[in-house]
Amino acid sequence: MFLKNQPKENIQEYYNLLKIVGGLSNLFSDNNIPYLYYRAAENIFCKAFEANNLSRGDSSADASKNSMGIGLKTFLNSNGNTLQKIAEFNKDRNDYHDLIKNPEDFIRYISLLRNKRLDSTKVIHSIDNLVYHCVAREADRFLIFEEEMNFINIDQINNIKPKPNSISFNDKIHEYNFNISKSTLFKRFNTNNTVELKVDILKDPYEVLRKIFEEKNLDFIKDHKPEYEFVILPLFSTRSGKVADGSGLNQWNARGRKRDINEVYIPVPAVIHKIYPTFFPPNEKGISFNLHLPNGNVLSASMCQDSFFKINGKDVNKGKGLMSNPNKELGKWILRDILKIPEGTVVTYEMLVEIGIDSVEVRKIDSKNYEIDFKKVNSYYDFVDSLNE
Template sequence: MFLKNQPKENIQEYYNLLKIVGSLSNLFSDNNVPYLYYRAAENIFCKAFEANNLSRGDSSADASKNSIGIGLKTFLNSNGNTLQKIAEFNKDRSDYHDLINNPAEFIRYISFLRNKRLDSTKAIHSIDSLAYHCVAREANRFLIFEEEMNFINLDQINDIQRKPNSISFNDKNHEYNFNISKSTLFKRFTTTNVSELKIEILKDPYETLKEIFDNYKLDFTKSNKTKYEYVILPLFSTRSGEVAESSGLNQWNAKGRKRDPNEVYIPVPTIIHKKFPNFFPVNEKGISFNLHLPNEEILTSSMCQDSFIKINGIEVNKGKGLMSNPNKELGKWILRDILKIPEGTLVTYEMLVEIGIDSVEVRKIDSENYEIDFKKLNSYYDFIDSLNE
């Protein structure tokens, strides 16, 4: 578990921040159960414990620190025994649709997909173990507890019960329920071994906030939040919707010169260069940048493959792919560490669907430093749609 091994001052900071946010509950409702928005819970946790916030990417963990991945949950305590969402499988629907009339095979396949996602989360972020950190809410208090985030034991799945819109099962460690119409997997959380945190809800939080702002003479015309430009890139060919057999993640399979089995590049569609002409550097020899991976490794990278576009009337070679130098380093990370496929195996779109990712987000910190993380299925098309809107 995570919490009990943290310094006392960090734990106290965490509790204090939860009390502050909980005290503002009347901003949102007049209930005596304190309100805690899940994004606020994630940010509070990461701030107090100086943890890495993984919520921007598509990961089974919301935070990580010291090789521990943490799934952060906040929910009403109810009877102390509640089902909570842990994964969605909307994009996998076509793969398991034919199994729906065979509950045993169906649940085994869903469990296999869930385990694949946990495995990829560990690989992407160099995580050794996983845990849930939960904040259950009830009248005037938070109840904080943790439990392991286990892989589903495929050999111990039993007590499968089919209902019109759900299938419940357990693996002798946990109880699960799959909602068929929502393609969502739930797990039962039992509120035990808790730390109790009493919350004093302010009667008039608006007046309190106004006094704070007046005392500090805050200038609302300024923002101290750093904003970074970002783009989302596909891990597949936008022409076919598949992973090309001899380019992109399968560049190692291209004909011509002898290639390293880890040789890949991430496609950069022309529309990205046109919409963000100054985001990536030009594709010229000697121009490179640092690419920061989610596991905190840094790869020297550059643009590759000629792709000329006009910027302010001038034709510029922006490149049609992002690669590492040496080229094999990026491929080793994606093909071996994340997808875990043997050398010589072609990457398919179905492989990406299995682990729930088909895109990457690249953030520009400055002209020499970029960050990269994986994104959930369909993120590239959603990004392009948002640009068009």
């Protein structure tokens, strides 16, 4: 487990932060059960334990530290025995729709998808072990406990019970339930061996916060630090909605010159350059930047393929894609490490959907450093829609 192996001072800091945030519950409700927004729980955990926050990406883990991935859950304690969501499979509906008629085949398929996602999370972030860290909430306290985040033991699946809108099953380790209409997999969590943390909820948190800000003469605007600028890029062609056979992730399969079997690039649609003209550097010889991967490795990268835009009255070659130098390094990471496809196999959009990703988020730290992480299916279109709004 994670918590018991952390320094005492970090554990105490974690408990203190949880108490503070729980004490502000009357900002949101008048219930005697402390409120804990899941994003706050993630940020508190990462701050207290100096862990990597993975929640912005599409990962089965919300945080990582020292090769351990942690799935963070917060929920109301329901008699110490509650089903909680652990995965969604909305984009896989077309693939499994016909299997629902046969519950055994259907559950096996869903279990395979779940295991693939866990495996891709471990590879992407260089994780050896996965655990759940849970904060259950009940009257005036938090209950903290942990358990392993296991792969579903497909060979031991039994007790499959179909109902009109769900199918329950277990694998002799955990109990699961798949909600058909929501395409969501749930797992039963048992609040055993918990650490109890008493929470004193402030009667008037508004007045307490007012006094703090008045005493410190805090300037909200001056002290605000904006987050890093970011864009989301598709791993597929936005024209066809598919992965092209001879470009993008299949650039190695393009006609013409001889290419390395791992040669790829990530498409950068024109709309990204138009709205963020200075986000990426120009596609010019000698201009490169550091691309930081989720696993801690750093690649040299640059823009590729000519694509000209008028910026400040001048034609600037911004490029149609993002590639590594040498270009095979990015392909080794995506094609072999993440997708785990053999050399010479053409990537399809269905392969991306199978592990729940079809986009990447690129964050600009400064002109020489960018970070990249995978995003769930449809993230690119959601991003573009938000820009249009």
